[in-house]
Amino acid sequence: MESRILLESTSVKTPFRIDGRKPHEVRSLTCRLGVFQQADGSSYVKLGNTQVLATVYGPHDTRGKSNPEKSIINCKFRLSTFSKSTRRNLHRDIRSIEISNNLTQVFDSAILTELYPHSQIDIYLEVVQSDGSDYAACINAASLAIIDAGIPIKDVVCACSAGFIDNQPITDINAVEESSNGTPILTIGMLPKDKQILSMESSGGIHLDNLNDVMDAAIEGCKSVLFIMKQTILNHIQELKD
Amino acid sequence: MFCVPGDRLCVADDKNLGGRGTFLKGSYIYAALAGKVNIIENKDENIFEVMPHGNFVRKIPQVGDVVTCQVEKIVSNQCKCLIKCIADSVLKQPFKAIIRKEDVRATDKDNVELYTCFRPGDIILAKIIGLSESGYLLSTASNEFGVVIARSENGVLMVPVSWTEMMCPEFKVKETRKVARIAIESDSNASTSSKQSNNNF
Amino acid sequence: MAEVKLSEGEKCYLIHGINDNFRIDGRSCWDRREIDLEINLLPSCVGSAQIRSVNCSVIAGVKMSLVPPDPGRPGKGKIEFFADISANADPLFEGRGGQGIVVELVSFFEDSYKDCSLLDCLTVVEGKSVWCLSIDILILEIGSKASLYDLCSIAVKAALYDTRLPKVYVNPDTMDIEIPDDPFDIMRLDISQIPVFVTVTRIGNSYIIDPTQEEEASSISSLLFSVNNCGTLLHSKKLGLGSLHCDPIKELIPKISVVALELHDFIEDQCKSLTS
Incomplete structure (x- = not known):
């Protein structure tokens, strides 16, 4: 089992991570809205090397039972076969189903579903390239796609992951840090205005004493992500108006 | 801003x-x-x-909307349709709707034979009066609602003759429908508006 | 891939225009729409390419592995295809919804690449070990089904151009295989013999390429040809319902080789300008 130095201290005060980032630095984030013409709303998010495409269809008629009080949200997450270094089997992936369910819950709380009873909103996510923080990138991409579709939502939902290595909380985990043994990871999806947490998922063991610091790191990461997402949305609207 | x-x-x-x-x-x-x-x-x-942005609002059918639908199938006491347009905007995906027997006409509601009012494939103007499990509830109980475009059994587009009959112009055969009375603004507009409605369907 | 509904009048207008070599978007019958090509976008694949056209978007990724060859073909490598339509294209393709289109696409690719000269370059140790290239095609957006085949073939050819295989050193005495660690010690593939697909669609009295959704809805049927740069027809298929007359097909054949050569040149030029 090779050991890797994930956190290297050149000085006591500023350790560097394996990709050269400081502990609280988020990777470079690029977003684009309106990538596909045929979907009602679509977006593309590139967080470091993780690339995610999101599309939204709806609100339209339900396929099956309908809810007379609100719209049904149907969210499907998928990792494409070439997203990781080993080829994946598309159709028997329990982790994808779990993430799809989590995403459905997140957006069910955020979208104003009471406005569209008896209808269904479909959100589809495709991870083209996976390099850590897939879940967080998906929440960001789905949020942008919903805004592009013109579906009313309470706030710009943003998400970020955080971890804990060598007694140091770090923000925005990449694939190398994720796959190394024993790194606890926490992903938080939130409504930034009211600081309401819609999704909190952690894996690996975090001692309760450290949980506060890791949560703070994730929330700080969400703020950086939110700033870029808001800029992208405003640029997109202004371009369309011109 | x-x-x-x-x-x-x-x-x-x-x-x-x-x-x-x-x-x-x-x-x-x-x-x-x-x-x-x-x-x-x-x-x-x-x-x-x-x-x-884009200046269009996401629309789903609401109670009170006037909608354009296509008849899918006719069962003994109701007629299943697909809502294709809400007022002037065409929907990307149709919504399911039903017309019950008692909502077809305003007068003589109990003695309605659905097969004499609608046939599968007809285009209808109707009003949404409610929501149910199997779709939206529609009503054509008014003069301006009913069949707008229909094809005869020979496949030819029919012309309305009265509020209960439409006639095939080629074979001169009359068929019974519950016909909508569409308000005509002026004679010159009438021919262009009927050509436009033909082209949408 | 929403079905477009056209009235009789609109279809008539479209067909009359095409008979006069004038399509509804202003192109002539043999003009193709603009294609955007991008290569080397996926770090996890040895070769990758993305094609974007007006309303069609396809990503192709190539992964490699060392496997024993087929017993009947000891000196040839292997190429496997796998395709999938993302639900991004239409809610109909959620889960296994796109299997119908995908199965047809994959079997056409496999038949076209069966005897490709590329396979000879993929041998490492004859009889013991060959490269197997697994090509994954991800369809993100579909406009018309006819132009889908053409664009997938361009994406695969560009991805194979981009493929970097490590140079393998074989010890002649022990027949042991050594793969170097140097990421720049690579070999590129010669893509000149790789086929491209050309789909021609019959509308009215003429054949067109790259139909829009409205044109496909008014068409009778389509023919799909797989042609390499020497003009050899590797595989062909008729797509869709509707019947075609023999004589126009014979007149079509010289034009197909011209179109295929144009596509081959386009891909080579684009790839060279992207890598330089």
Whole structure:
């Protein structure tokens, strides 16, 4: 089992991570809205090397039972076969189903579903390239796609992951840090205005004493992500108006 | 002024009201869409609304809308249709709807034979009167609702003759339908509007 | 891939225009729409390419592995295809919804690449070990089904151009295989013999390429040809319902080789300008 130095201290005060980032630095984030013409709303998010495409269809008629009080949200997450270094089997992936369910819950709380009873909103996510923080990138991409579709939502939902290595909380985990043994990871999806947490998922063991610091790191990461997402949305609207 | 969802627009009180694209929380009005903020100033009140980019609003059928549908199948006591347009806007995906036997006509409701009023494939104008499990509830119980476009058994487009009959112009055969009385603005507009409605379907 | 509904009048207008070599978007019958090509976008694949056209978007990724060869073909490598339509294209393709289109696409690719000269370059140790290239095609957006085949073939050819295989050193005495660690010690593939697909659609009295959704809805049927740069027809298929007359097909054949050569040149030029 090779050991890797994930956190290297050149000085006591500023350790560097394996990709050269400081502990609280988020990777470079690029977003684009309106990538596909045929979907009602679509977006593309590139967080470091993780690339995610999101599309939204709806609100339209339900396929099956309908809810007379609100719209049904149907969210499907998928990792494409070439997203990781080993080829994946598309159709028997329990982790994808779990993430799809989590995403459905997140957006069910955020979208104003009471406005569209008896209808269904479909959100589809495709991870083209996976390099850590897939879940967080998906929440960001789905949020942008919903805004592009013109579906009313309470706030710009943003998400970020955080971890804990060598007694140091770090923000925005990449694939190398994720796959190394024993790194606890926490992903938080939130409504930034009211600081309401819609999704909190952690894996690996975090001692309760450290949980506060890791949560703070994730929330700080969400703020950086939110700033870029808001800029992208405003640029997109202004371009369309011109 | 441009906004993103979650932006606080103003305090909610007697003078300031939230319109389309906004929601109320606590004592403030927030934006729910990304777009341009529009303030409509009336005498005693200001209405804040958000116009989404692209300037179109997501629409689903509401109770009271006049809709254009296509008949799918006819069962003994109801007629299943697909809603294709709401007022002037064509929907990307149709919605399921039903017309019950007692909602077809305003007079003589109990003695209605559905097969003499509608046939599968007809295009109908109707009004939404409610929501049910199997789709929207429609009513054609008014003069201006009913069959607009229908093809005869030979496949030829028929012409309305009276409020209960349509005639095939080639074979001169009459078939029974519940025909809609579409208001004609003027004679010259009538021919262009009927050509337009043919081209949409 | 929403079905477009056209009235009789609109179809008539479209067909009359095409008979006069004038399509509804202003192109002539043999003009193709603009294609955007991008290569080397996926770090996890040895070769990758993305094609974007007006309303069609396809990503192709190539992965490699060392496997024993087929017993009947000891000196040839292997190429496997796998395709999938993302639900991004239409809610109909959620889960296994796109299997119908995908199965047809994959079997056409496999038949076209069966005897490709590329396979000879993929041998490492004859009889013991060959490269197997697994090509994954991800369809993100579909406009018309006819132009889908053409664009997928361009994406695969560009991805194979981009493929970087490590140079393998074989010890002649022990027949042991050594793969170097140097990421720049690579070999590129010669893509000149790789086929491209050309789909021609019959509308009215003429054949067109790259139909829009409205044109496809008014068409009778389509023919799909797989042609390499020497003008050899590797595989062909008729797509869709509707019947075609023999004589126009014979007149079509010289034009197909011209179109195929143009596509081959386009791909080579684009790839060279992207890598330089």
